[in-house]
Structure formats: C-alpha cells, structure tokens
Amino acid sequence: MPILVLVSLALQVACAVHVVRTRRELYWIWIILIGSFLGVAIYVIANVLPDLRHDPRARKTATKVLDTVAPERRRKQIEQRLELADTVDNRRALAEECLNLADYANAAELYRSILTGINANDAGFSIGLARAQVGLDDFAGAKETVDKLYAANPQLRSNDADLLRARIDEALGDPDVALARYRDLSTSYPGEEARYRYATLLVQRSHFREAREVFNDMLKRAKVSPIYYRRKEARWLDAAKRDLASLGPG
Template identity: 45%
Template sequence: MSCDMATRQTGVSCRMSPILILSIALQVACCVHVARSGRPWYWMIFLMMFSYLAVLVYVIAAVIPDLRHDPSGQRAMRKVRAQLDPGRGARDANRQLQVADTPENRRRLAEESLRTGDFASAEAAYRGALKGLYADDPDLMLGLAQAQQGLGQPADALQTLQSLRAANPQYRSHQADLLHARVLAETGATEEALQRFDNVSRGYPGEEARVRYGQLLRQGGHTEQAAAQFRESLQRSQTAPGYYKREQKAWLEIAKRELAAIGG
C-alpha cells in the first residue's frame, strides 16, 4: 500500500516531518559522540527519550567542554567567533595593550589588525613593536612589510623585506618569499619577480604562489607558461586530500577561471 493511500485511509501521514528527521539526526550524532568519547551509556538512553531537550543538555554538558579542550575544536571555535565578530580579537588585544604596553601585546595587536585587514593600525602597531631587543625581529619585520603592501606601498614593503634579509640572513619564510615576489611585481621589476615566483612556487605549501606566478606570466604575454602553472595547480589538487582542497579552494577556482580564459 502506498504512503498516499495509507494516509487517505487512516488520516495519518506516513511521511516523517522535517522536525522529526532533524531530531533523529541530532540524537544519532550525539550518540556517536557518546560512544567515541567513552561517556556512560545512560547518556544514550537520555538522548533517545527526550529528543531536542536531551540534545541541548548534552551539547552544553559534553560537546562544548570537549571542544574547549581539543586543539582542533579550539581552532574551529576561534574561526566561528572570528566570522561572527571579526574585530573582537583586535579589541581584546588593544585592551591588553592599554593595561600593559609590552612588545608581546603590541605584536598581538599588530597581528590581529593585519588579520582583519586594518593595515594602517597593523603598520603602526608593528612599528611600535620593532624597538629595543625586537628592532630586527624577522616576524615583526615581515608583518610590517605585509601591512605596507596592504596599504598600497610596495616600495616601502620591498625596503622592509630587504632590511629583514640584511638583519636576519638565516631567516626562512615562505610568506616572506611570496611577498617579496609580489612587491617586486608591483614595483615594476617584472623579470626579477618572475624569477622569484618560479623559485617560490616550487616549495610553497599551497597553490597561491603558483597561481600568482601564472597570473604574472599571463600579464606578460607568456600564455603557454601561464597555462602550465594553472594546470599544475589543478592536477595537484586531484590527488590531494580533502582538507587541502578545502583550504585551497579559492586559489583552485582562480586557476580554473584563468585557464578557461586562456582557452586551455
């Protein structure tokens, strides 16, 4: 007997409502968490008996505390908080700086400002931190260069990077190498930028360097070489694990569009 026929005969719908389906899904998810976390079995009985109320209680009593103590959970919660309130980290860092004007607090404010795209505040904070024992700190100098590049000051960023290299000849950073290539391109030193992009893209942990290299090649009329870079990014992603594809999704999409525009 079909569901529609049974409904007409009994007056009761045999289709599960979305609310019931959601309840079952949440209950099952919580039961899986109970089993994986090794919690007492009575949690499962409680979850099966009281539906949404039980799920709410379990999330508050078990899931949230677990997230607070689990490194991956902490990262996820920070990411959610950053999306809901992007400026919170910078405000907290600024309050800490008002309480104690220390190099570490200046560093934190600078990093939070840079993360949220407040490049002017980031530049000021980095300059304030680059004093005394930290006057040649390579991470702070890199942050200053990133803020300068974000402000549309590639020449200043290039000078900062050159000072960084001179003061810290043993310092190695993929981000510094990529930024150096970018500001060279932005200051018109295209040939040197292409050489640096070529070197950086070979060992960069992600697709940004390779895609940016392809874009610069295309701008210079080197379409075949550019297409090769975009293809390599897309081919690498085919055998990459899922987390890598998610992290690099934006750059892979750019590679697809660029390759399509070339006709490759």
C-alpha cells in the same frame, strides 16, 4: 509531518547514536526519547558539552566558528591584554591579527612601534611591516622596508621576504625581475601563492603556454595533497582553476 517533529526526531536520533558510540548508560536513550527537546537539551548539557571542552578538535572548530561569526573577537581580546601589559609580544600579536583582518594601517603602525632598539632589524617584524605596506599599496615604502632588512641581514633566507620583493618589483614596473623571482619561488615557496602569482604574470606577459603549465601543475599537486593543504590553499587553487579555464584550450 510538522517541521518541529522532524527536528526533534533528528536530534533524538543523533543523541541516541552518541550514547551508543560513547558507551553511555542506556537509560539516557529513554530520557532522550521520552523528553523530546527537553531530553535532548539535558543530554547535551550533561554529556556533550563537557566532552567538547576537553576535545582539542572540538575547541579548534568552535574557535573557527566564533572567528567567522565575530571576526573582531580575537582582536578585542588581544587589545585587552595589551592594555594590561604593553609588551612586544602583545603588540606583535595585535599586529598579526590586524593583518588577518586586513586592517593594514593599524598593523603598519604597530610594527613600526616594535621596530626600534634591539628589534630594529628583526626579520619577522620587518616582513610584517612590509606586508602591511603592500596591503596599503605603499609599494615604495615596502621596498624601502625590505631593502633595509636585507642590508641589515645579508645572509637572510626567507621565502616570505622574497615573495614580497617579487610583488614589489611587479607593482613598481619591473616585471622581468619579478618574473625571475616568481620562477625561483615556484619550486621553493611552501604554498601555492607564489606559483599562482607567477602564472598570472606569465599571462600578462603573453606567455600563455607556460602559464597553463604552472596552473596545471598547481591543480595536479592539489589532487595528491592532503585535504588540510587543499583547504589552506583553496583561495589560490580556486583562482588557478578559474584562470586556467579562462585561457581556453592550449
């Protein structure tokens, strides 16, 4: 059977199921069956696309697809907004998008431009700058940024800032301090990154038994976690599974 016929049948069946599930008028099934590709196209344009515009889940999925296909799309939109209105909020949005795209140099420049005046010691902007500096392997600069942040905000409690401090200590050659910070974060950080970094540093320090325990704990937690959490933390969970396997039996 020619491939085009198979494709047509699959589309017709899918649209017919949609007609029944959404309780559309049944004459649409005849249009779909008689019209083949044209009938499917007419049905999608008339019935499916309008529904998608009003479905938050569909819009979210479409946005993710667009971001995957055209990762620069969102940045260009924010840049256009920034050209029209040079505000702190638009600069922040562009800096965050640059971080998402691993454009750390531009992210750092944008955060520095924000960290002035009343925003000079803003925790969110300072953490953003430190993240960009870590992305650039400027750990000395990141340490200066984080130290300044805590000096200006001695009561600050931030898991993100503490994780940055642990990464900075590790990179600057103070693994014992980094290990202690990771250990504390392993029970408080809202995600798997801190636990993964803790386990990998344990491996580097030849604490293999403890590392296995942390990796296993990550994977056990994932099994009972909601699917959205497993998807969000997939990078760290996949790495934990791979690294645990490389350690061999304990």
